[in-house]
Amino acid sequence: MIALAVDAGNTKTEAAVVDASDGRVLAISRGGVGDIYSPAGPAAAGEVVTDVVTAALAEAGIEARAVAHAAFRLAGVDWPEDERFWRDLVDRTWPGLSASIKNDGHLFTYLADPSGNGVSVVLGTGGAIGGAGPAGEFAASWWLQHPMGAGGLVMEAIRAAALADLGLATRTRLEQLLPELLGVDDIGGVLHATTGRGSAWHFGRLASLAPQVMELWGTDEVLSRIVRSMARHVADYVGAVAVRCGLPADFGVAVGGGMIRGAPQIGEVVREELVKALPGTRITITAGTALDGAIRAAVAEARR
Numbered sequence: 001m002i003a004l005a006v007d008a009g010n011t012k013t014e015a016a017v018v019d020a021s022d023g024r025v026l027a028i029s030r031g032g033v034g035d036i037y038s039p040a041g042p043a044a045a046g047e048v049v050t051d052v053v054t055a056a057l058a059e060a061g062i063e064a065r066a067v068a069h070a071a072f073r074l075a076g077v078d079w080p081e082d083e084r085f086w087r088d089l090v091d092r093t094w095p096g097l098s099a100s101i102k103n104d105g106h107l108f109t110y111l112a113d114p115s116g117n118g119v120s121v122v123l124g125t126g127g128a129i130g131g132a133g134p135a136g137e138f139a140a141s142w143w144l145q146h147p148m149g150a151g152g153l154v155m156e157a158i159r160a161a162a163l164a165d166l167g168l169a170t171r172t173r174l175e176q177l178l179p180e181l182l183g184v185d186d187i188g189g190v191l192h193a194t195t196g197r198g199s200a201w202h203f204g205r206l207a208s209l210a211p212q213v214m215e216l217w218g219t220d221e222v223l224s225r226i227v228r229s230m231a232r233h234v235a236d237y238v239g240a241v242a243v244r245c246g247l248p249a250d251f252g253v254a255v256g257g258g259m260i261r262g263a264p265q266i267g268e269v270v271r272e273e274l275v276k277a278l279p280g281t282r283i284t285i286t287a288g289t290a291l292d293g294a295i296r297a298a299v300a301e302a303r304r
Contacts, residue, residue: 001019001020001021001068001302001303002017002018002019002020002026002062002066002067002068002302003017003018003019003020003067003068003069003070003071003295003298003299003301003302004016004017004018004053004056004057004067004069004070004071004099004298005018005070005071005073005291005294005295005297005298005299006049006052006053006070006071006072006073006074006294007073007074007104007107007289007290007291007293007294008033008034008035008045008048008049008072008073008074008075008104009033009034009035009075009104009124009125009290010033010035010038010075010124010125010126010203010204010207011033011124011125011204011207011258012030012031012032012033012034013030013031013032013033013034013048013049013052014028014029014030014031014052014289014290014291014294015028015029015049015052015053015055015056016028016056016291016294016295016298017056017057017059017060017062017067018295018298018299020068020069020298020299020302020303023295023299025295026059026060026062027056027057027059027060027062028056028059028291029052029053029055029056029059030052031048031049031051031052031055032048033045033048033204034048034049034052034074034075035074035075035076036074036076036082036085036086037075037076037078038076039202042085045076046085046086046089049072049074049086049089050089050093053094064094064097065096067094067097067098068098068302069098069099069100069298069301069302070090070094070097070098070099070100070298071099071100071102071294071295071297071298071301072086072090072099072100072101072102072294073102073103073104073106073107073290073293073294073297074086074101074102074103074104075103075104075126075128076103077101077102077103077104077139078103078139078141078142078143083101086101087101100297100301102130102137102139103128103130103139103141104122104128104130104290105120105121105122105128105129105130105139105140105141106120106130106131106132106137106139106297107120107122107128107130107256107290107293107294107297108120108121108122108254108255108256108284108286108293108296109130109131109132109254109297110293110296110297110300111254111256111284111286111288111293111296112251112252112253112254112282112284113251113252113282114300116132116297116300117132117133117134117245117247117251118131118132118133118247118251118252118253118254119131119238119241119242119245119247119251119252119253119254120253120254120293121234121238121253121254121255121256121257121270122256122257122290122293123148123149123150123234123255123256123257123258123259123260123266123270124149124150124207124257124258124259124290125149125150125151125203125204125207125258126142126148126149126150126151126152126203126207127142127145127147127148127149127152127234128140128141128142128149129145129234129237129238129241130241131238131241131242131244131245131247132245133242133245133246133247133251134245134246134247135244135245135246136244136245136246137245138241138244138245139241140237140240140241145233145237146229146230146233147230148230148233148234149207149257149259150206150207150208150210150258150259150262151203151204151206151207151210152230153210153213153214153226153227153230153259154206154207154209154210154213155203155206156226156229156230157174157178157213157223157226158174158178158190158191158194158206160172160174160222160226161174161175161178161187161190162187162190162191164222165186165187165188169222170221170222172220172221172222172223173216173219173220173222173223174213174216174220174222174223175187177212177213177216178190178213181209181212181213182194182201182209194206210259210262210263211262211263214262214263214265214266217263217265227265227266227269228269228273230266231266231269231270231272231273232273232277234255234270234273234274235270235273235274235276235277235278236277238253238274238277238278238281239277239278242278249278249280249281250280250281250282251281251282252281252282252283252284253274253278253281253282253283253284254283254284254285254286254293255267255270255271255274255283255284255285255286256285256286256287256288256289256290256293257290258289258290260285260286260287261287261289264287267285268285270285271283271285
């Protein structure tokens, strides 16, 4: 039995062809941005996902009609019309393909609990949180959230450095680091580079600076506060999603994504805040990739 897993985000898109009987990965293909809300727009995102899936199937030597089920976990599936866009594309491109199409916030729900009822937190370029339970499914999409993920971390770092530069907040080593990373002279230059007309510093590009920013971990109290605040917001959203989905007090939550892999200390801070806010919760912090989550979902749904 063959399953197909797709993870499409604001940095990359990946597809995997999997033998659902034993979870063996037969092929993986990668491409560019697959978010319909990205600057390139829906048509470009659709083309990326189509090309990546086609390449993965070709590498595995599998025809689409042989796929028992596909799990599409896509950034930007925020409204019913977004799901319809992807459903129409899937039905048109691969007629008859059984597929679930969900916001990428749902990537780790099967890691939170094998039943798929739980809460998933994906901290990558941005933040995505999704849950499923007796009352239904819900995703706390980007437009609802405080800044999260790698891009949110860097945006908050810039804000903190700018306020410190104005004398309105605690001084921070970010004031020296950020101009160096952006190749400008000072914080004023950082603001101009990131907010001026025609700025090339979009959210995804800012996210790429997160690893260098996190090198200040343990040496800068302002950065510690930014991470702690983000972790508290994660805990708040997890609790709200759990209520919306009708989950019991001991529900499972899985936290992962590129930000967690690149900076494991963030995962531990998120764990601490989850324990404080939701003491009965079963918490999993995973170093697995978003594609790993999509594969788990594809296999679990194919076996139903």
